[in-house]
Amino acid sequence: MTTLAEPRHAAPASEPPKVRMRRKWDKKLYWIATHSVGIAMGVIFMLPILFVFLTAVMSSDQALSSNFWPTEWHFENFIEVFEKAPLLRYFGNSMLYSTLATVGALVSAIPAAYALSKLKFRGQNLFFMLTVAAMMLPPQVTVVPLYDLWVRLGFTGTLIPLIAPYFFFDAFSIFLLRQFFLTIPKDYLEAAKIDGCNEFKAMVKVLIPMAKPGIAATAMFCFLFTWNDYFGPLLYTGETRDSWPLSLAIASFRGMHHVEWNLTMAATALIMLPVIVLFVFAQKSFVKGITFTGVKG
Amino acid sequence: MTSTLDSRAVASPSASTRTRKGNAARRRRTVFYFIAPAMLGFLIFFGYPLIATVYYSFTRYDLINAPEFIGFDNYVRMFTSEPLVGTAAYNTLWLVIVLTVCRVVFALGVASVISRLKSGVGLVRTLCYLPSLAPPAAATLAFVFLFNPEYGPVNAFLDFVGIDGGLWFNDPAMSKPALTLLVMWGSGELMIIILAALLDVPQEQYEAAELDGAGPVRRFWHVTLPSISPVLLFGVVNSIIFALQFFTQAIVAGSAAAGAADVAGNTKFIGAPQNSTLTYPVWLYVQGFRYFNMGYAAAMAVLLFVVSAGFTWILVRQLRKSQHQEEGG
Numbered sequence: 135m136t137t138l139a140e141p142r143h144a145a146p147a148s149e150p151p152k153v154r155m156r157r158k159w160d161k162k163l164y165w166i167a168t169h170s171v172g173i174a175m176g177v178i179f180m181l182p183i184l185f186v187f188l189t190a191v192m193s194s195d196q197a198l199s200s201n202f203w204p205t206e207w208h209f210e211n212f213i214e215v216f217e218k219a220p221l222l223r224y225f226g227n228s229m230l231y232s233t234l235a236t237v238g239a240l241v242s243a244i245p246a247a248y249a250l251s252k253l254k255f256r257g258q259n260l261f262f263m264l265t266v267a268a269m270m271l272p273p274q275v276t277v278v279p280l281y282d283l284w285v286r287l288g289f290t291g292t293l294i295p296l297i298a299p300y301f302f303f304d305a306f307s308i309f310l311l312r313q314f315f316l317t318i319p320k321d322y323l324e325a326a327k328i329d330g331c332n333e334f335k336a337m338v339k340v341l342i343p344m345a346k347p348g349i350a351a352t353a354m355f356c357f358l359f360t361w362n363d364y365f366g367p368l369l370y371t372g373e374t375r376d377s378w379p380l381s382l383a384i385a386s387f388r389g390m391h392h393v394e395w396n397l398t399m400a401a402t403a404l405i406m407l408p409v410i411v412l413f414v415f416a417q418k419s420f421v422k423g424i425t426f427t428g429v430k431g
Numbered sequence: 432m433t434s435t436l437d438s439r440a441v442a443s444p445s446a447s448t449r450t451r452k453g454n455a456a457r458r459r460r461t462v463f464y465f466i467a468p469a470m471l472g473f474l475i476f477f478g479y480p481l482i483a484t485v486y487y488s489f490t491r492y493d494l495i496n497a498p499e500f501i502g503f504d505n506y507v508r509m510f511t512s513e514p515l516v517g518t519a520a521y522n523t524l525w526l527v528i529v530l531t532v533c534r535v536v537f538a539l540g541v542a543s544v545i546s547r548l549k550s551g552v553g554l555v556r557t558l559c560y561l562p563s564l565a566p567p568a569a570a571t572l573a574f575v576f577l578f579n580p581e582y583g584p585v586n587a588f589l590d591f592v593g594i595d596g597g598l599w600f601n602d603p604a605m606s607k608p609a610l611t612l613l614v615m616w617g618s619g620e621l622m623i624i625i626l627a628a629l630l631d632v633p634q635e636q637y638e639a640a641e642l643d644g645a646g647p648v649r650r651f652w653h654v655t656l657p658s659i660s661p662v663l664l665f666g667v668v669n670s671i672i673f674a675l676q677f678f679t680q681a682i683v684a685g686s687a688a689a690g691a692a693d694v695a696g697n698t699k700f701i702g703a704p705q706n707s708t709l710t711y712p713v714w715l716y717v718q719g720f721r722y723f724n725m726g727y728a729a730a731m732a733v734l735l736f737v738v739s740a741g742f743t744w745i746l747v748r749q750l751r752k753s754q755h756q757e758e759g760g
Contacts, residue, residue: 165550172548175541176558182616183562185584186573200587246469255462261470263747268477270668270743272676274712275736278719278729279483280476285494302472333461362566364679369720381568385683395576402569409564417557420564421623428624428662 183406190400197396211400218397219387221380221404228379231293231367232360238300239307239356240349246303247311248337252323262312269305273365281369291374296366306359307352313426314348315341351423354416358409380405481736487729494723505730516731518706519714522607526677526710530611531670537615538666542625543655556626563619571683574613575600600688603707610680610708614673621666628662629655661753668746675739678712685709711735 166173189197190211192204215221249255250262284295318341326336342349364381371377387401413420488505490498509516545555562570578585578599586596599609632655640650656663682701689703698721702709711731719728 169548169551171544172551172555175544176555179559179562179616179619182570182573182577183565185577189576198582200582200584202584202587242468242472245465249462249465253458253462253465255459259751261466263751264473264477265469266747266750267740267743268473270672270739270746271477272672272712272735272739274676274678274715275732275739276477276480276484277715278487278725278732279480281720282483282487282494282725283480299472299476301468303469303476308469333465358564362564362568364566364568364683365716368682369716372720381566384566384572385568385687398572399576402572405569406565409566410561413561413564421556421560424560424620424623425627427620428627428665 186399186406187403189396190403192396194394194396197394197399208396211396212404215387215397215401215404219383219401221383221401223376224378224380224383227293227377228361228381231296231363231379232357234293234297235300235304235360236353236356238297238302239304240353242300242302243304243307243311243352244342244349245337246308247315248333248341250308250312251315252320252337252341253333265305265308268303269309277369284370290370292377293371293379295370296360296363300356304356307356310352310355310423310426311345311348314345314351317348318344347419347422350416351419351426354412354419355423358412361409484729484732484736487726488733490726490729492725492729494725498726501726505727508727509730509734515706515709516711516714519709519711522681522707522709523675523677523711525607526610526674527671529607530614530674530677531667533611533615534618534621534670534673535663535666538618538621538625539663542622542629543651545622545626546629556623559622560619563617565617567617567679568683570617571613571680572687574609574616575684575687578609600684601704603705606684606688606704606707610677610684613680613684621669625659625662625666628659632658661749664749665746668742668749671742672739675735675742676712677710678716681708681710682713682716685713 185202188202188204191207191209192201192211193206193208196205246265250258250265280295281290284290289295322340322344323336326340327333331339361379362381363379364385367377367379367382371379371382384401384405387398487498489500489502491501491504492498541559545552545559548555565573577583580586580596580598580601583596583599585599589596597605599605636654636658637650640654645653685703685708686700689700698717701713701717712735715728715731715735718724718731
């Protein structure tokens with residue numbers, strides 16, 4: 135709209151059309167020139183993903199030929215990977231892990247984040263700082279006794295050791311939800327309480343509906359983290375192929391089909407795809423959530 | 432605000448102290464219900480294992496036989512007689528320094544370029560952020576392919592420009608720099624945090640600095656950097672802790688480049704080439720969960736805890752400071 139309106143203001147009506155055309159082009163070139171660094175950056179960032187998808191549809195010979203562009207398009211590669219490995223099963227495991235962990239994280243973290251942001255109690259600060267500390271701690275620090283615990287309970291080889299903790303405590307979800315909840319004015323909750331709601335009802339009826347975008351962002355981060363998780367699955371399901379999620383399967387896929395880089399990249403593209411789709415649909419929540427994790431509150 | 436006034440009006444002298452005490456007890460019970468699951472989870476999944484790790488670090492334990500107390504032997508062995516833990520510590524230290532500097536400087540650079548764009552900020556931001564969401568195992572495999580010395584596109588491109596591409600993941604001297612490139616490519620999260628901080632810098636300060644005759648460089652040093660320094664500190668500490676727990680990319684890159692048949696199944700290729708990708712957490716994992724030297728792995732975990740707790744403390748202190756500022760005004 136503006137590009138159509140502007141030249142009319144800028145150029146007198148008597149000006150010949152040729153000049154007006156050139157002005158338009160100048161403007162476009164100017165835009166490209168001033169944005170070239172930004173455009174170049176975006177392109178460079180996308181190149182690796184583009185190469186993954188291009189290699190995924192090459193023939194296996196061409197994948198070893200250092201050509202960028204596929205000469206023939208083998209879309210059947212994507213079907214072939216499902217024949218080479220039980221990818222559907224791995225996909226199912228990944229879905230199970232990520233979905234249940236996300237549900238668990240929300241169920242346990244929403245009340246905790248509510249208490250941290252909207253209630254006042256002794257040790258509140260300490261609890262918050264412990265949550266931050268737990269968030270920052272490398273998982274390898276606590277892994278020996280935890281593994282020992284799950285072996286004794288007989289749950290290694292299953293996804294239970296990965297999912298169960300989320301139903302109690304997920305530091306990152308608590309932290310992120312607290313940051314979101316802090317932005318919601320207390321007045322609404324006070325009003326609900328004057329109307330006779332107890333804290334629980336105020337949380338369910340007032341806070342949760344108001345914090346929906348924040349809760350959605352937290353759920354997405356939790357889903358993404360578990361979908362991408364490699365260390366946990368390697369530890370607990372490493373020796374039980376049937377329980378492998380995609381992240382673990384993908385790393386072994388290449389070894390199983392030695393030089394077939396086209397198939398390996400097809401499998402890589404398949405595991406990246408859900409993440410890209412999720413991001414395209416929920417870009418704003420991601421960006422907002424990320425900004426909130428920077429030390430702002 | 433109105434609500435507090437109302438409740439005070441109702442609870443004026445007529446209300447007895449007993450109901451007030453009852454209210455306090457009820458409030459405490461409510462808080463308890465809200466945080467009980469999280470507290471329990473914290474104790475089981477963080478509190479207990481932290482203490483137990485210290486105990487296990489003084490034992491010899493293989494998961495089958497009962498832990499046998501051996502005093503400081505694990506620590507002594509760690510610091511004196513075992514060469515690979517030194518290699519692993521060196522690799523991680525290398526990553527802590529190089530990876531942190533590269534990641535933060537790169538993210539700051541990209542964020543400043545984006546923040547200057549007049550339009551298209553959303554698009555460029557999206558393109559730069561998307562890679563950071565890629566599953567690390569998949570992204571690592573992609574990079575092992577891209578940087579393949581014979582047929583990878585990166586060396587093909589370098590060849591085209593007339594530069595001799597290296598062996599990358601197959602060269603002990605180049606494997607860690609290649610991993611650093613992979614991490615920089617995926618540093619979109621940090622870029623967004625820094626970008627948000629950059630856009631928050633008050634415009635008047637730039638104008639004032641410009642009136643005083645400050646050029647772009649001085650404006651960056653005297654206006655931009657001081658205002659975003661808390662976020663930069665967050666980025667630095669965050670990156671250090673990220674480097675301290677660097678695992679997936681290292682183990683996948685090492686094994687995949689060496690052509691390991693199955694990352695989960697063998698230890699032969701872990702750390703390849705020549706242990707250059709053997710990071711501290713990877714060696715901890717191998718010791719504990721491949722060799723079943725659980726006590727030794729616990730001792731390694733204690734050292735990792737001490738180091739990362741130090742950096743976490745810096746961040747928590749910073750967080751508390753910014754919180755006080757917010758509450759204070």
